[in-house]
Amino acid sequence: MPSSDPTTHSEAETTVAMRLPGTTATPADPATAGGPATSADPAAPGGPATSADAPFLPPATQPVRGVVWLIHLALPMLGLWLLLSHPVDQDPATIDLDHKWQHNPSHFWLILAVAGVNLALGALISQASARRRDARLFLVSLVFLSSAGFFLLHGLATPKIFLDGGTAGFDLAQPVGLTIASVFAFLAGLPLDERQATTVLRAQLPLRALLATIMIIWGVASLVPGLTPLSDPLPPEGLGLGPFGLISIVLYAAAALMMFLLHRKRPAAVLISLITSFALLAEAMIAGMSHHNWHLSWWLWHVLLTFAFAFVAYSAYIQFRREGSSAGLFDAVALQATVRRIQAQYEQALEELVGHLRRRTESGVPVATRLAGRFRLTEGQAAVLDRAGKALADERELSDRLAALVHVGGRARVGLAESELLTDSLDRVRQAYGDVRLSLMQDGVLVPYQAGEGTHGEVPATALAAGRPVPVPGAVVHPLTVKGRLAGALTVPIGTTSQDEALAATLASQLSIALENARLYGELDTLFRAYMSPDVAQSLLADPNRAALGGSLLEVTALFADLRGFTTFSERVSPGEIVEMLNRFHTAAVPCILGNGGTIVQFVGDALLALFNAPAAQPDHAERAAHAALDMQRAAARVNAEVLREQAAGSVSDIEWPQFRVGVNTGPALVGNIGSPEFRGFNAMGDAVNVAARLQTLAEPGTVVIGQSTRDLLASPADLRSLGDLNLKGKDQTVHAYVLNSLG
Structure with a gap:
């Protein structure tokens, strides 16, 4: 491994793994950290940090962060209570808080902007669901698309914009849209098995068509004057879903809880965003039950809706800036089967990259570029992947070479003939070190161990007699010694890292020991077997204490x-x-x-x-x-x-x-x-x-x-x-x- 890149094998894998869904993050990647307090989620529930690395904040702060998040969610409800408990009246002795402020253009453009954000989020998540073929992502996309559509219909029905006055459709559009979205949110939180997920994916087109049909019919019915009761003037007390609105509140709460449980297993910023969004949508439904149109309590649920969707959008934007790509923004929301499939794809890609780097092959388009195209990676991400792959390749190469050293040491055992030892060791060493050549001393001359092989360069035995390695073009020749005398030479190709020189020297030393042991055991074996039974000879060679009286x-x-x-x-x-x-x-x-x-x-x-x-x-x-x-x-x-x-x-x-x-x-x-x-x-x-x-x-x-x-x-x-x-x-x-x- 290069001395300038001390990344170890496990670190290299972590570098890539922390970009995969379903993995915990490191301090270098707070977007997927186990704790929610990142730049993308300033207020999020706490929970035990599951990352194997140091958490973004000390574990002791996790409960504090959870409490802060709950306080943030409780503040809107406290504000709603204050507004509703202090209505505007004629009593000078009371404090009037729930003032009326009607500015139709402001309402129209606010609703239009939030609907546009919702539509963009729904489109992004829908694209991700199609790319990953994931049922949960599809259902989450319907949450945003359904709320965006009815939010838009609510905005189009704003009085004095396209219609002369308020209508029943103006008041009902958003509660109905949020109720439909709550059903999708609840279904998205369920741990769907493979059969259920396949059923949902098969129903994509019918569900989208049904949702679009409902919104078109609602738009015509509420925006064409005199066509249906939805276009009738709004009664003074306003309209709502009544007790049916409680169903959507329960569904949003259940969806938020299920997403939180998923976050505990698979910490990710986007999950925290969805949890917060579902909680705010439930509060918006509560605030919308007051029917005090154009009063501050009425504007409050508009603000809650705006924050709910803007929070997810901002979190996705922060992660997009950090990642430089939208390819994996919502992968952490996916079903577990999808996460495993994505991880397998990344692992396969990394193995492909490592394999090419270890073979040092070039075949047309660089492998990092091909992987970048396959996984929609940016140049920066491809560069990170390339560096991680190189570090992992170096680490695995080091592991292979160390394993080869262990193998050579293990083969130097009692009863193994010299020829068998050298042939087996050479085969294993070549797998890790490349084109390693071996020569043995015969009549004072170095002779290749295997016929037809030469060294990488002609090195006389006298040059190695001093016991120091001799460099030759593309390789280094290391002496092999037996009882302090030159017994052979090991030619090892020059490696690419600073450790290779030391590993080659260690290999030569290990092989010298193995060769000396093999020859010594051969001599002892010949001597012992001539005068005693093989079992007794083997027993004494393995344990000399057996010779005791x-x-x-x-x-x-x-x-x-x-x-x-x-x-x-x-x-x-x-x-x-x-x-x-x-x-x-x-x-x-x-x-x-x-x-x-x-x-x-x-x-x-x-x-x-x-x-x-x-x-x-x-x-x-x-x-x-x-x-x-x-x-x-x-x-x-x-x-x-x-x-x-x-x-x-x-x-x-x-x-x-x-x-x-x-x-x-x-x-x-x-x-x-x-x-x-x-x-x-x-x-x-x-x-x-x-x-x-x-x-x-x-x-x-x-x-x-x-x-x-x-x-x-x-x-x-x-x-x-x-x-x-x-x-x-x-x-x-x-x-x-x-x-x-x-x-x-």
Whole structure:
């Protein structure tokens, strides 16, 4: 990442996320802050701040702001009460407040201006609903369009403008319009599911047509003199909806409450604006019930209506200036499904931007420009998106490189061959670092690890001997060392950020450690495996403390085998032939034991002892030992067959070779390192091992004898021949034994 742009991965995502609907804001974006007191909403209800970042104001101030907002809403009602409680009368002892002021042109132009603002808001929200295909936005647009239409009809019916006097339509237009709008406001606040939202969207055209038809009919009926009762002169006491007006008040209150609950989950300035607007419209309905035409109490509800719609318009204007675009002004009002869809689109766009930036590809139109066109972003927003994408791309690149380092470290483990380690590590490193090349020292010369590859530039080994990296065109060559000596070179492409140089050096250091470990383990593995069982060798390499003197009591299956006739054979042949014979039989027998998971404890002359279930636990140890014994006899039979052919050919002496006999028994034994601090060995002691040795001496050449305890643990079908209860040397009790012929 550039040092001039310290944005982290999470910060980069926040930069974009705080422009998405349904997200909390940061102090840098107060338009969507969890608290309502922004430049777009100076008085708004408080609530717990849900932003993960620092709230716009300290949390302790949130209740205060809510109280201030409620006081602001209560002031008009207090004013209405004062006006109505102090009417103009002839009593000089009372205070007259509700004065009459009739100025028809002022009324007409005020109503015309507010209707125009309403119409513009309705059109903007309607456009947003069509773009997002969102039912809630459509219903909110109808709130403004219906109130705008009837507000306009109320203004056109102003006396002395187009008509000679006041009419019934003049008084009823606005209450009726607000009542219709309250129904849409209530429906907009409902948490519509997908099916309900689809139904509303399908009804868009019929609803718009019905609303337009109602307003046209109302306009004709109220503006054409003598056509309907709506054009009749206004009675002195005025007209209103009476108790039906209370329905719209309840609907507006419910809509404001539902919008407030939505704001608690998804803080946004536009939601606060709608909450305030719905509350003011409810108050306007209350104020309009007084029917004191042209008095101050009558003008009050006009003022409330003006503030209700102007508040939303001003909030949208402030957010438009901040965003520089109208594309997402009302996204926070949308249904949750729409919000998720918008977020997915933004995330997809950001991933596309990051992908292009990470690949550093250019294909015609820049990706930021394409995204700006897709999401209707301004140049400034596209530039912010571009910077955020670059920061996120750098951060992800850093994360990938760190993950590659962790991978290399994790692969440097016991038992992994050098070639496998280097191939796997190189494949993973190239995914994060690019075209990384590896060379290894061979006869004092750096040779590419993979055939056909070269370095980015010819660098002699002497240049790297000092242990410092050497720059070449487009890359840096880092030395790889093993035990302080040059073992290879790692060529890493030059990165785009200041961290890349340090990461490349760390990679070379990590790979040097992994290479040294692999070679060391290889040496130890070769040394250990030549003198002990692989399980014991692996155990010691993984945990050297296992070499300490001591042991534990375990249930094991012991396998004893020796060569019947070995003594006679040894007396009649040379020592060299004895060694050859032993090596041929043990070469055949050892893989049978190791292949079944056994551990060879020792060779004693022609005999060997193997354990199962130690040091590694094996639930089926008895069956493994039985299989190993049968495999040994089959392997020994093949050796004997080969020897007979060689004897017939005259390549070896015709002296009869000995044959294996095997005894297997299961039971508890003391297993561990036995000996002294100077010399020790892995061994097992106990009755189970002794019995296995005794059973082996009873076995005929080429056969396997097992004890009753081993027979009891065999899960597979076995072909057995009972030998009955046997009296064994050193045993007070008899041992039942069997000849094992085969095992399923």
